Amino acid sequence: MGIEVVVEGLSKSFGRQTIWQDVSLTLPAGEVSVMLGPSGTGKTVFLKSLIGLIKPERGRVMINGVDMVSSSERRLHEVRKLFGIMFQDGALFGSLNLFENIAFPLREHTRKKESEIRRIVLEKMDMVGLAGAEGKLPGEISGGMRKRAGLARALVLDPQIILCDEPDSGLDPVRTAYLSQLLIDLNAQIDATMLIVTHNIDIASTVPDNMGMLFRRNLVTFGPREVLLTSEEPVVSQFLRGRRVGPIGMSEEKDAATMALEQARAAEEDEDDDPFTIPRQLRPSPGLPPRQGAARRRERVLSLIHQLPVPAQQAVLENLNAETLHAATAAGRRGPGAPGAVAPAQPTMAPAPARPGAAPSQPGAAPARPDPAPPGRAVPPTAPPGHRLLPPDMQPPSTGGGPR
Numbered sequence: 015m016g017i018e019v020v021v022e023g024l025s026k027s028f029g030r031q032t033i034w035q036d037v038s039l040t041l042p043a044g045e046v047s048v049m050l051g052p053s054g055t056g057k058t059v060f061l062k063s064l065i066g067l068i069k070p071e072r073g074r075v076m077i078n079g080v081d082m083v084s085s086s087e088r089r090l091h092e093v094r095k096l097f098g099i100m101f102q103d104g105a106l107f108g109s110l111n112l113f114e115n116i117a118f119p120l121r122e123h124t125r126k127k128e129s130e131i132r133r134i135v136l137e138k139m140d141m142v143g144l145a146g147a148e149g150k151l152p153g154e155i156s157g158g159m160r161k162r163a164g165l166a167r168a169l170v171l172d173p174q175i176i177l178c179d180e181p182d183s184g185l186d187p188v189r190t191a192y193l194s195q196l197l198i199d200l201n202a203q204i205d206a207t208m209l210i211v212t213h214n215i216d217i218a219s220t221v222p223d224n225m226g227m228l229f230r231r232n233l234v235t236f237g238p239r240e241v242l243l244t245s246e247e248p249v250v251s252q253f254l255r256g257r258r259v260g261p262i263g264m265s266e267e268k269d270a271a272t273m274a275l276e277q278a279r280a281a282e283e284d285e286d287d288d289p290f291t292i293p294r295q296l297r298p299s300p301g302l303p304p305r306q307g308a309a310r311r312r313e314r315v316l317s318l319i320h321q322l323p324v325p326a327q328q329a330v331l332e333n334l335n336a337e338t339l340h341a342a343t344a345a346g347r348r349g350p351g352a353p354g355a356v357a358p359a360q361p362t363m364a365p366a367p368a369r370p371g372a373a374p375s376q377p378g379a380a381p382a383r384p385d386p387a388p389p390g391r392a393v394p395p396t397a398p399p400g401h402r403l404l405p406p407d408m409q410p411p412s413t414g415g416g417p418r
């Protein structure tokens with residue numbers, strides 16, 4: 015199972031430039047979290063701080079009892095072996111083929127035999143749909159394949175914490191959708207704690223269990239995805255809808271006068287915010303195990319549900335009802351007593367109170383959204399592992415794969 019990452023009161027500056035201050039959050043073990051934020055708000059600096067590559071001036075990052083901010087390089091080196099990092103550009107060595115790029119951490123950090131290295135590399139390449147492309151050079155493959163090669167390399171040391179820095183950058187929307195599914199499928203298979211930094215709303219709204227946002231040198235929010243996705247904070251609302259009206263400007267934050275003028279104009283033009291519909295969170299592809307992190311999250315969120323804003327409570331309950339219905343339907347299709355059958359959890363169905371502190375309303379008051387059919391699967395569930403996620407033109411070659 016993945017490892018919890020606890021961040022407490024973290025602050026980072028470069029000279030006189032404060033990047034962010036007093037950031038506190040917990041990445042729950044085995045769950046997927048996303049950090050959003052406009053460009054330049056310090057998301058990458060945050061990722062690097064988690065692994066001790068950048069040293070914040072204040073605060074702690076606790077992983078397995080080790081503080082990544084203040085510990086010696088020797089201890090950091092040990093803890094870093096728990097991490098798999100997918101860099102923004104893939105960070106592949108241009109002169110090494112994909113096999114050697116992906117084998118690199120194994121050769122650097124372990125004394126495994128060549129046969130074992132080969133087994134691990136081929137397994138991870140298959141997981142990300144790159145089987146058969148071992149001999150290709152990074153310059154010979156598409157951006158999407160480079161991303162997946164970077165992900166395979168992040169996986170070879172069996173990480174318990176995976177950090178992905180803008181995994182979608184440079185990908186078209188379809189490839190981004192496949193990558194989103196790949197990240198969820200990986201989480202189902204290895205139960206690692208994952209943090210994804212992105213500005214991509216499609217990834218952010220369909221992949222994670224938890225979401226946070228950095229803005230104006232502060233963590234605006236961090237918690238269950240439903241909190242951010244129902245938030246009425248102007249900056250969150252603007253970001254989710256990709257609108258110009260709001261506190262985020264082209265290069266800088268806007269001042270109060272500019273914002274007031276914009277809002278007056280928007281009101282004149284009747285540009286009210288459309289309601290943001292929360293998309294369903296992706297489920298693992300057919301044939302994969304259910305996500306253990308999702309099951310733990312369900313218990314965790316239910317235990318704190320009454321501390322959440324009311325719209326978030328309602329969204330949590332709608333989602334849980336839909337998941338319970340989906341699990342029951344899937345179990346029904348497999349037959350009684352089938353593995354994976356989920357008994358409806360009673361607390362799940364308890365609706366949120368109408369107001370914080372109010373008595374719970376009658377069961378069933380939280381509207382159960384009908385569970386939509388999953389978006390079109392690329393290939394039937396019988397497809398072999400690693401191939402099921404990919405569009406036809408991304409399928410790996412069936413044999414060979416040496417440099418062209």
Ligand SMILES: Nc1ncnc2c1ncn2[C@@H]1O[C@H](COP(=O)(O)OP(=O)(O)OP(=O)(O)O)[C@@H](O)[C@H]1O
Nearest residue numbers: 028033051052053054055056057058059060180213
């Ligand atoms: N080593 C460094 N020295 C000085 N300033 C730095 C350093 N690394 C990052 N910065 C500054 O920190 C700020 C935040 O950078 P960062 O790359 O973390 O932003 P980001 O939110 O990831 O942006 P984007 O979404 O555009 O990738 C920027 O102003 C950047 O110039």
